[in-house]
Amino acid sequence: MEIIEKAPAKINLGLDVLYKREDGYHELEMIMSSVDLADRLIITPLKTNEIIIKTNSGFLPTDRKNNIYQTIEIMKHAFHIQQGISVQLVKNIPVAAGLGGGSSDAAATFRGLNRLFELNATKEDMVKLSVPIGTDVPYCIYGQTSLVKGLGEIVEPLTHSMPSCWVVLVKPKLSISTPKVFAKLSLDELYHPNINALKKAIEQQDYFEMTQHLGNSLESYTMKKYPIVSEIKQKMLAFGADAAVMSGSGPTVLALCQKQSRAIRIANGLKGFCQEVYVVRTLKD
Template sequence: MEIIEKAPAKINLGLDVLYKRDDGYHELEMIMSSVDLADRLILSPLPTDEIIIKTNSGFLPTDRKNNIYQTIEIMRDAYQFKSGVEVQLVKNIPVAAGLGGGSSDAAATFRGLNRLFDLNATKQEMVDLSIPVGTDVPYCIHGQTSLVKGLGEIVLPLTQNMPSCWVVLVKPKLSISTPKVFAKLAVDDVYHPNIHALKNAIEAEDYHEMTQHLGNSLESYTMTKYPVVAEIKQKMLDFGADAAVMSGSGPTVLALCQKHSRALRVANSLKGFCKEVYVVRTLKS
């Protein structure tokens, strides 16, 4: 028996860093959604207690450093199943790109194990177990347009999904460490997007108003240190994107376009500039 799960990329339409907490972490408020660029996981039980991860990506560890491996250990400890698990991971989401690929893989593993072993875990139970794996995993388990708070563990699905549109994703040839970005961030000096105006626009299904409120507090640091990220964002706008914003801590920048022809124009304008360019659609829940 095998179970197949998709692990969609997440995007940040809005990311506000509110303040630095006493524990050293940062309090966040975000609007997150998902697109149809996705990894694919095939999970199957093993007669031994081994955990085996096979992947087409040479960039990923396949031991305890891997989010999938950690998730299997957490679920096996919580639900006391004895079987080992093999996971075949087809990686399509760029690594260390601000698109939550590793977190979405972990979320898909939670869902897949729940089905594979008939664990009857609720979504909230999986969310509670997922927090040590990564702060984006709770959102990825929910997987619909949501207001996300705290470190990422508070996920409040919106009454409407993000209005349907085309999304152009462009990742320059660099990887960015999220912890390093937060460590260097001067919270008092960053831009604070209006997350609640963005939420209201999405729930009103007002595409134009939504595009007016995209924003990311982390852009100031990342774009100063890596000017190519700012250059990509400006090129997207110059070639007709309705809006553009950096996703997560970067380096991927996303552009929104209502028309497919416009999305293709934006994408084609950047293909000579970056190799990793994707034209994708927003996902419904």
């Protein structure tokens, strides 16, 4: 028996860094949603008690440094699973891109093992177990448009998905370490998007109003250090995007378009500038 799970990419429509906590981490407030660019996991039980991860990506470790491996260890311990597990990962989401690929892979592993072994774990159960793996994993377990707070462990699904539209994702040829970005942040210089206004616009299904409130506190640091990220955003807007914003700590920038023709025009305009360009749809809950 095998279980197949999709692991969709996440995007940040809004990301606000509120303050630095006493534990040294930063308090966040974000609006996240998911798109139909996805990794695929094939999960199979083994007769021998071992963990085997295989992937088509040469960039990913397949040992304990891998989020899938860590998730399997956590689930085996929490639910006393004695069987071994093999995971074949078909990687489609760019690595270290601000799209939560590794986190979504971990979330898909939680869901897949829950199904495979009929554990009857709730989303809340899995979220509690997922916190040590990464801040985006709790959101990816829910996988629907949500307000996300704290370190990422507080997930409040919104009453509606974000209004349906086309999303152009563009990743320049560089990778960004999220911990390093947060370590270098100057809180006094940050832009703070209006997360409440963004949330209200989504819940009212007002696409135009939503586009007016996209924002990311981390843009100022990443764009200053990597000017190509700013160039991508400006080109998207010049080519007619309804709105554009950096996802996560970058370097991927996303553009929203109501019309597919305009999304394709933006993608074509940027393909000569960056190799990794995707035109995708938003996912409905």
